[in-house]
Amino acid sequence: MIVWLKFVHVAAISLWCAGLICLPGLYLQRAHVPDRNTLHRLQGFVRFCYIVLVSPAAFMAVATGTALIFLQQTFDPWFTAKLVFVGVLVGIHVVTGLVIVRLFEDGEVYPVWRFLAVTVFTVLTTLAILFFVLGKPALDFDMLPPDFHQPGALRRLVLDLLPWTSP
Template sequence: MLWVLSLHIIFLTIWVAGAYFVPVILAGAGRHENNFSDPPQGIDSMARFVYTHVATPAALISITAGSVVFLINQSADFWLLAKLTLVAIMAAAHASLGLLIIRVERKQYAMVRAWSYVFIALLSVLIVAILWIVLAKPAVPEGVPWTL
């Protein structure tokens, strides 16, 4: 059980690092100002490589290991389902990051920098919320029907 939980935490860390790294690359590629030098070539392929070969496999392994921990514990507490909801939102945000990579590869730089900042902010909020839920394990709020 402990090794599965360790696997979950290790690959979650890799997923989050990759998910932070890709929008930073894209924000640099999406600059539209006239600079003294052009942005370096190959940024798009680096973003795609990190997304497809680092962040996405780490996300899949992390979610799978987390599901195994969930099945081993056989628990369906309120905090766990709230965490899974936030993880689902994080996975959807990860998928939208792939769409942002496609926009940059098609040279559609409009709002890429802004969306990169939005993604970083959203990811930060989700990570803090997930950490709080996991560490605090809040009880069911008053007035919420909970029948599990």
């Protein structure tokens, strides 16, 4: 069962990352659309890719990854670092959805500099995930303050930073 879960997990992550890397290339085509009909077809294709391919792949990647955590009991420091980059990938996914909603309004275009920045950032995030999964580097989190290793430390830290929650 673990082999099949890993297979689905790797396939889903591959489709998810590939989609997030390719979608900004489709956004660039928005500036070169000659008429309204072609614009609607491009918008439909971009939405299809995001809603039917990339988002379900993201869901499957997270769901199978969560199942694998409990089946394999992976609680190593490298895994924590990998999850940080998966969280970044989720953020990229959300921003991608917001871009799709806004991009096809009248007068909107996707600048080339943004295409380059997002594509490079997504590729680097994907490579970081691969680095931690395939390399499983020995990490030491002892450099963090001791409070970070206690349950509830993040909550206390965040509440201390928020001005409306301080006593």
